[in-house]
Amino acid sequence: MASLITLKERVYIAELMEKGEIGKEYVVAGWVDTVRVHGKLVFVVLRDRSGKMQVVAKKNISEDAWRTAKSLTPESVVAVRGVLVESKAALGGRELQAREIVVYSKAEPLPIDIHDHAKTVLAKRLDWRFLDLRNPRNQTIFLVEAEMARAAREWFASNGFVEIFTSKIVGAATEGGAEVFSIVYFDKPAFLAQSPQLYKQMGVIAGFERVYEIGPAFRAEPHHTTRHLTEYTSVDLEMGFIDSYEDVMDAVEGVVRAMVEAAVGRYRSRIEEYFPGAVLELPKKIPRITIREAYKLLEAAGVKVEWGEDLSSEAERKLGEIVEREYGSPIVFVTEYPWNARPFYTMKKPDEPEWTLSFDLLFRGLEIATGGQREHRYEVLRRQIEEKGLNPKNFEWYLAMFRYGAPPHGGAGIGLERVVMQTLGLSNIREARLLPRDPERLTP
RNA sequence: GCCGCGGUAGUAUAGCCUGGCCUAGUAUGCGGGCCUGUCAAGCCCGUGACCCGGGUUCAAAUCCCGGCCGCGGCGCCA
Numbered sequence: 001m002a003s004l005i006t007l008k009e010r011v012y013i014a015e016l017m018e019k020g021e022i023g024k025e026y027v028v029a030g031w032v033d034t035v036r037v038h039g040k041l042v043f044v045v046l047r048d049r050s051g052k053m054q055v056v057a058k059k060n061i062s063e064d065a066w067r068t069a070k071s072l073t074p075e076s077v078v079a080v081r082g083v084l085v086e087s088k089a090a091l092g093g094r095e096l097q098a099r100e101i102v103v104y105s106k107a108e109p110l111p112i113d114i115h116d117h118a119k120t121v122l123a124k125r126l127d128w129r130f131l132d133l134r135n136p137r138n139q140t141i142f143l144v145e146a147e148m149a150r151a152a153r154e155w156f157a158s159n160g161f162v163e164i165f166t167s168k169i170v171g172a173a174t175e176g177g178a179e180v181f182s183i184v185y186f187d188k189p190a191f192l193a194q195s196p197q198l199y200k201q202m203g204v205i206a207g208f209e210r211v212y213e214i215g216p217a218f219r220a221e222p223h224h225t226t227r228h229l230t231e232y233t234s235v236d237l238e239m240g241f242i243d244s245y246e247d248v249m250d251a252v253e254g255v256v257r258a259m260v261e262a263a264v265g266r267y268r269s270r271i272e273e274y275f276p277g278a279v280l281e282l283p284k285k286i287p288r289i290t291i292r293e294a295y296k297l298l299e300a301a302g303v304k305v306e307w308g309e310d311l312s313s314e315a316e317r318k319l320g321e322i323v324e325r326e327y328g329s330p331i332v333f334v335t336e337y338p339w340n341a342r343p344f345y346t347m348k349k350p351d352e353p354e355w356t357l358s359f360d361l362l363f364r365g366l367e368i369a370t371g372g373q374r375e376h377r378y379e380v381l382r383r384q385i386e387e388k389g390l391n392p393k394n395f396e397w398y399l400a401m402f403r404y405g406a407p408p409h410g411g412a413g414i415g416l417e418r419v420v421m422q423t424l425g426l427s428n429i430r431e432a433r434l435l436p437r438d439p440e441r442l443t444p
Numbered sequence: 445g446c447c448g449c450g451g452u453a454g455u456a457u458a459g460c461c462u463g464g465c466c467u468a469g470u471a472u473g474c475g476g477g478c479c480u481g482u483c484a485a486g487c488c489c490g491u492g493a494c495c496c497g498g499g500u501u502c503a504a505a506u507c508c509c510g511g512c513c514g515c516g517g518c519g520c521c522a
Contacts, residue, residue: 039479058480074473089481109474111454115484119456119472123514179520195522221520222445232522313518360522367522415522429522440514 005079005102014050017092020084028053028096029079031134032107034115035072042069044098045091046080047134054087054095055080061099068101075107075114075134122428126436129444137274141432144263144271145420149214151262152235155255161210161237166199168192168216172394181220181230192218195413197345198398200238201374205406212237214416222439226428227366229417231437238374238411245347245357245373248410249333252361252369253286256331256414260423277425279330279364286361287323288333297322308354310341320365335359337372344388345381347373347410357410363422371412378402 009027016026030048040059045052057069072078082096112128113119114135125132133139156163169185170193180191196213203211217234237251264271264280271278289297294315295305303318305311311319311334323332336355339348349355358372375381381402385392392399417432430436435444 034484036482036485037479038482038485041480041482043482043485045483054483056481087481089483091483109454113455113472113484121456121515124455217522219521223518223520224516225518226516228521234522310520313520370522413522418522 005081005100007079009081010079012050013046013048013053016084016096017051017053017094020094022084022086022094025081025083025099026096027079027081028055030077032072032074032076032078035074037070042072044069044072044080046078053092054090055082055098056095057098057101065098065101068103069098072101072103073107073109075110075131076103077105077107078103122430126430126441127444129435136270138431140267140270140274141420141424141426142434143267144424145416145432147263147266148259148419149235149416151258152214152255155258156212156237159210159251159254161212161239162203162208164200164203164208164211164213165215166193166196166213168218179219179221181218194219195234196236197413200236200411201345201409202401204238204240204409204411205401209240209407210238217413224439226430227418227421229429229433229436229438232433233416235414235416236411238409240407240409242373242408242410245335245359245371245410248371248373248412249288249335249359252371252412252414256361256369256419257282259419263423271424275424279423279425282331283327283329286331286333287327287329288335288359289323290336291334291338291355292336294319294334297326308338308340310337316362316367317365320362323362331361331363333359333361342372344384344390345374347375361414363419364425366418366422368418368422369412369414371410373408373410376402376406376408
């Protein structure tokens with residue numbers, strides 16, 4: 001017999017729970033969250049993307065529907081037509097009394113526990129990512145990510161930035177390092193872009209003045225840590241006609257604030273429910289300290305630092321704690337990094353050339369963004385390439401841009417997954433990436 | 445890349461140090477039974493595992509070696 005249920009009739013569970021009419025018939029569809037079979041009574045919790053509700057099937061319905069109800073398995077996809085009734089005992093005070101049930105897809109016994117993410121190790125969960133994401137907690141991570149990306153685009157658009165799409169297949173490594181993936185491009189060697197850095201500078205110099213890109217970046221570093229991916233999403237921006245790198249920090253602060261506020265604004269209740277360690281708001285003004293001030297703070301706290309060197313990951317974590325305590329902020333800009341810790345295109349501090357006009361943004365002790373003012377003077381830039389031991393010949397097309405009118409400019413790159421991770425308080429960045437790639441993992 | 449830790453049913457774990465009492469325990473899942481108000485239902489019965497290869501030993505889940513795989517720390521970075 002043909003099904004009497006059509007999905008056109010379908011209503012979302014959240015809507016039904018909020019404003020469905022008691023006594024009326026409705027069709028809901030989704031995944032079977034749990035089944036509890038009693039003697040002459042079956043309780044089913046049905047889940048769609050809006051929420052969950054209880055469906056009850058009693059033995060006195062049609063023979064067919066009763067048999068179907070008894071044999072439901074968790075995570076099967078079903079549709080139910082039933083009458084909405086009040087029920088003191090049911091979750092949310094109402095439930096659907098089933099009349100008809102259609103099983104579109106019967107699920108086999110599950111290979112992982114999807115009700116509690118903590119009951120299965122992350123590696124196993126990732127092997128079964130499509131099931132792992134059925135868990136509303138895990139789904140929330142990607143709702144937050146999507147909202148952050150949307151908010152970033154909106155912020156960029158309303159601040160005069162043009163979205164660009166640069167090539168991820170490149171003929172030379174951006175910064176001369178060895179940390180790139182090699183690919184075969186017909187008969188030539190090529191690489192996966194580790195950053196759109198040089199191209200976004202091109203966007204500025206080409207006359208767009210302000211550009212941004214949200215896209216993949218590839219790093220061939222064999223990191224075995226909870227905060228590195230070999231492929232991640234970079235929120236990149238570059239802006240011309242700036243007075244100083246302070247202008248770039250203002251922009252980064254604007255985007256990051258927009259991202260966090262949008263995500264919390266839209267998903268506050270879900271975030272509070274599933275991520276008790278989440279950061280729900282950023283300070284009015286993100287503190288800015290120079291790295292030399294950071295060295296002092298760290299030394300005062302008994303942490304060993306090397307002046308003139310980059311901060312170690314331990315120092316960054318400690319600094320995060322100190323700033324939280326001293327400034328009451330989970331987030332801080334650290335500025336004026338030493339020249340030896342920065343790439344060739346960074347502008348040096350005019351009066352103190354061993355330091356640079358650059359910054360990192362540390363969120364709960366983890367670097368989530370890096371940026372600064374770029375060197376736009378041809379001769380100086382050329383010299384800096386040599387200073388870093390790189391061959392200017394490999395940067396000919398790039399250097400040429402600075403001989404035909406390049407405005408003072410600067411920019412930054414923000415790690416999207418890291419923002420998500422630190423906002424929600426995740427312990428592993430792989431959780432914040434739909435399909436994480438690390439030195440070992442290439443599937444799914 | 446360097447260093448450390450680990451691999452036991454579908455899942456998560458106990459046992460390993462101090463070899464035999466392991467016929468490998470527990471929870472959950474799965475199969476079956478009872479149950480008309482449960483809510484990750486309850487109770488009863490059942491099901492299912494020592495990563496691979498070699499070695500030591502009377503005896504190996506347990507000790508040793510090699511391999512494969514996983515996790516984490518560091519450097520570096522987003």
